[in-house]
Amino acid sequence: DAKTTQPNSMESNEEEPVHLPCNHSTISGTDYIHWYRQLPSQGPEYVIHGLTSNVNNRMASLAIAEDRKSSTLILHRATLRDAAVYYCILTGGRGSTLGRLYFGRGTQLTVWP
Amino acid sequence: KAGVTQTPRYLIKTRGQQVTLSCSPISGHRSVSWYQQTPGQGLQFLFEYFSETQRNKGNFPGRFSGRQFSNSRSEMNVSTLELGDSALYLCASSIGSTGRRNTEAFFGQGTRLTVV
Numbered sequence: 001d002a003k004t005t006q007p008n009s010m011e012s013n014e015e016e017p018v019h020l021p022c023n024h025s026t027i028s029g030t031d032y033i034h035w036y037r038q039l040p041s042q043g044p045e046y047v048i049h050g051l052t053s054n055v056n057n058r059m060a061s062l063a064i065a066e067d068r069k070s071s072t073l074i075l076h077r078a079t080l081r082d083a084a085v086y087y088c089i090l091t092g093g094r095g096s097t098l099g100r101l102y103f104g105r106g107t108q109l110t111v112w113p
Numbered sequence: 114k115a116g117v118t119q120t121p122r123y124l125i126k127t128r129g130q131q132v133t134l135s136c137s138p139i140s141g142h143r144s145v146s147w148y149q150q151t152p153g154q155g156l157q158f159l160f161e162y163f164s165e166t167q168r169n170k171g172n173f174p175g176r177f178s179g180r181q182f183s184n185s186r187s188e189m190n191v192s193t194l195e196l197g198d199s200a201l202y203l204c205a206s207s208i209g210s211t212g213r214r215n216t217e218a219f220f221g222q223g224t225r226l227t228v229v
Contacts, residue, residue: 034217043117043203043220044156087156098207098218099144099161100169106155 004088009108012078020073020107022088027068032091035062035073037084038106044087047073083111115139117206117221125227131192134224136204138185144168144209145187146218147179150201159202162187163209191226199228 005023012018024033035047048055048062050071055062061074075082087106091098118137126132138145146169147159158171162181179189185206191198207218 041222043205043222045220046217049216097144097161097163097168097209099146099163099209100158100171101146101205101218102158103148103156 006107011110013112015077018075018078020086023070025069033071034089036087039084078111117219119204119221119224123225130194133190136187138206142206144207146205147189148203194228196228
């Protein structure tokens with residue numbers, strides 16, 4: 001499984017933007033970058049994914065470096081509900097079935113009121 | 114649409130016993146995957162079932178097994194329980210095929226198993 005590296009923890013104040021980094025220097029050309037998050041006492045939930053271009057959805061934005069060796073998940077205005085563990089995961093592109101995800105340790109995001 | 118349903122939510126078992134956990138995937142999803150989550154090891158992949166066949170398997174002992182039924186519902190079984198099997202067991206469902214439509218896996222809330 002291709003590996004990713006994330007900081008163990010990050011903190012933010014409510015309503016401020018949060019930039020969660022992820023390094024994936026061994027990414028292959030067909031790997032998609034997925035982000036999931038796990039709120040306390042819940043299963044992981046999908047946040048966003050992308051291949052090469054930056055992506056936006058209602059939850060977050062994903063900025064992907066030009067060489068694709070790193071990416072950043074951007075929460076534009078953090079809320080208390082965004083406090084969770086965020087996982088950056090590589091999947092094998094369109095050949096991947098998403099049936100096996102490697103989660104790593106993720107980043108614990110703390111949001112202060 | 115209804116999400117992934119796992120039953121039971123909580124379970125307490127004694128060492129040496131066996132346990133069966135159940136997962137109902139989202140309608141139309143043919144892939145069901147199981148994960149074990151512990152504070153020490155994090156989220157670890159157990160196995161994946163697709164169309165009633167095990168398609169992928171993680172690095173767990175043979176005491177951990179599973180199956181999938183024709184309606185895509187899945188069960189996992191752990192025999193001869195050990196204290197170290199205490200964990201949150203998560204089930205995820207996805208379309209199971211490759212391609213554009215397969216963009217995310219959906220997780221259930223998990224079954225919290227405590228072995229005493």
